Amino acid sequence: xxxxxxxxxxxxxxxxRVYKGPPRPRKPRAPPKENATPNAPIPVSLGVxxxxxxxxxxxxxxxxxxxxxxxxxxxxxxxPKRAPKRKGKGTKAAKAERDAxxxxxxxxxxxxxxxxxxKAGVSCATFGSLACxxxxxxxxxxxxxxxxxxxxxxxxxxxxxxxxxxxxDLDPVHFYLTMPKDPAASYRVLWYRRSYxxxxxxxxxxxxxxxxxxxxxxxxxxxxxxxxxxxxxxLLLHKLQGWDDHRLAEEAHKKRKMPQDAGDIKRLLAMEERxxxxxxxxGKAWGDxxxxxxxxxxxxxxxxxxxxxxxPGHVKSWRELGFEVPDPVPKxxxxxxxxxxxxxxxxxxxxxxxxDDDDADADEGMEADADEDEDExxxxxxxxxxxxxxxxxxxxx
Numbered sequence: 001x002x003x004x005x006x007x008x009x010x011x012x013x014x015x016x017r018v019y020k021g022p023p024r025p026r027k028p029r030a031p032p033k034e035n036a037t038p039n040a041p042i043p044v045s046l047g048v049x050x051x052x053x054x055x056x057x058x059x060x061x062x063x064x065x066x067x068x069x070x071x072x073x074x075x076x077x078x079x080p081k082r083a084p085k086r087k088g089k090g091t092k093a094a095k096a097e098r099d100a101x102x103x104x105x106x107x108x109x110x111x112x113x114x115x116x117x118x119k120a121g122v123s124c125a126t127f128g129s130l131a132c133x134x135x136x137x138x139x140x141x142x143x144x145x146x147x148x149x150x151x152x153x154x155x156x157x158x159x160x161x162x163x164x165x166x167x168x169d170l171d172p173v174h175f176y177l178t179m180p181k182d183p184a185a186s187y188r189v190l191w192y193r194r195s196y197x198x199x200x201x202x203x204x205x206x207x208x209x210x211x212x213x214x215x216x217x218x219x220x221x222x223x224x225x226x227x228x229x230x231x232x233x234x235l236l237l238h239k240l241q242g243w244d245d246h247r248l249a250e251e252a253h254k255k256r257k258m259p260q261d262a263g264d265i266k267r268l269l270a271m272e273e274r275x276x277x278x279x280x281x282x283g284k285a286w287g288d289x290x291x292x293x294x295x296x297x298x299x300x301x302x303x304x305x306x307x308x309x310x311x312p313g314h315v316k317s318w319r320e321l322g323f324e325v326p327d328p329v330p331k332x333x334x335x336x337x338x339x340x341x342x343x344x345x346x347x348x349x350x351x352x353x354x355x356d357d358d359d360a361d362a363d364e365g366m367e368a369d370a371d372e373d374e375d376e377x378x379x380x381x382x383x384x385x386x387x388x389x390x391x392x393x394x395x396x397x
Contacts, residue, residue: 108193
């Protein structure tokens with residue numbers, strides 16, 4: 001009797017089964033086919049049709065249209081007219097609407113800050129772009145600049161951070177603080193908002209002595225639209241100081257503000273009534289030591305000279321204000337025009353008039369650059385405000 005095959009040991013169902021029977025036979029692999037070559041090409045004898053490549057079809061050449069002749073009376077070098085802009089973000093109407101909305105917020109911020117400071121017994125006056133606007137300039141301000149008056153009875157000088165905290169404590173609904181761009185800075189940026197997460201503007205507080213600013217008493221301020229302003233003479237010379245500081249700055253973003261400052265100075269000099277008041281004083285306004293120190297007066301005379309070299313069209317205005325300004329040096333282009341005109345006069349003819357108004361073009365370019373810089377600065381301020389508000393929401397959450 002043949003030996004019995006031992007049974008495989010098994011484990012209960014559900015456990016690991018172990019097979020201990022005889023080895024299972026494996027199926028032998030099929031031998032490779034004869035004459036089989038891997039990746040062999042398909043023989044032509046199998047009847048696979050071959051497709052012949054057709055020659056590429058050349059595109060027909062279209063003859064160029066003949067150039068149109070110049071219209072009679074039109075110059076060949078004249079530039080084509082630009083297509084009118086569609087109504088949208090870049091139109092003048094849309095920009096005017098945005099400026100009007102932002103101006104309302106800036107005026108509201110100035111009135112609220114002045115009223116809140118008055119509750120704490122602090123007097124202040126507005127200067128900067130908002131003061132220029134209230135005096136009659138056209139450019140829309142983007143923030144509020146306040147010059148605080150410190151009574152002589154105070155022993156210790158005030159600190160700007162303490163005044164910011166005063167506004168925040170008295171009106172936490174409309175005022176709030178944010179971190180500056182430099183994380184290592186010790187100060188905070190003060191903002192005004194109409195409502196929570198609503199539009200707002202920045203509020204800068206400056207103390208006497210900063211940038212040669214005087215300790216301006218409340219009686220010297222000019223009240224316009226319920227907002228106290230610094231005197232017109234102080235505003236004009238400090239705008240000139242801002243232009244000179246940006247001219248000497250090494251940072252590119254500060255140099256880009258020069259056209260904006262020059263535009264503000266031009267608009268201030270064009271205010272005939274305000275300038276006439278200073279002209280009637282025959283230069284005595286610049287010697288007022290309650291507004292201008294001797295050092296600031298000397299610096300101003302040098303700044304006026306440098307400014308007139310860059311903008312010779314304003315020499316007459318500064319001379320009327322009592323400043324000694326040398327005659328501007330004619331530019332090479334103007335010198336060539338004068339020589340050409342003299343030559344034509346000697347020949348008995350009349351010089352041809354130049355239709356190009358260089359001063360007007362320069363002013364338009366200056367105002368365009370100022371508007372562009374203003375839009376960039378306002379967009380940057382809006383982005384900074386949005387980031388600060390989002391951080392505030394994250395902290396409260």
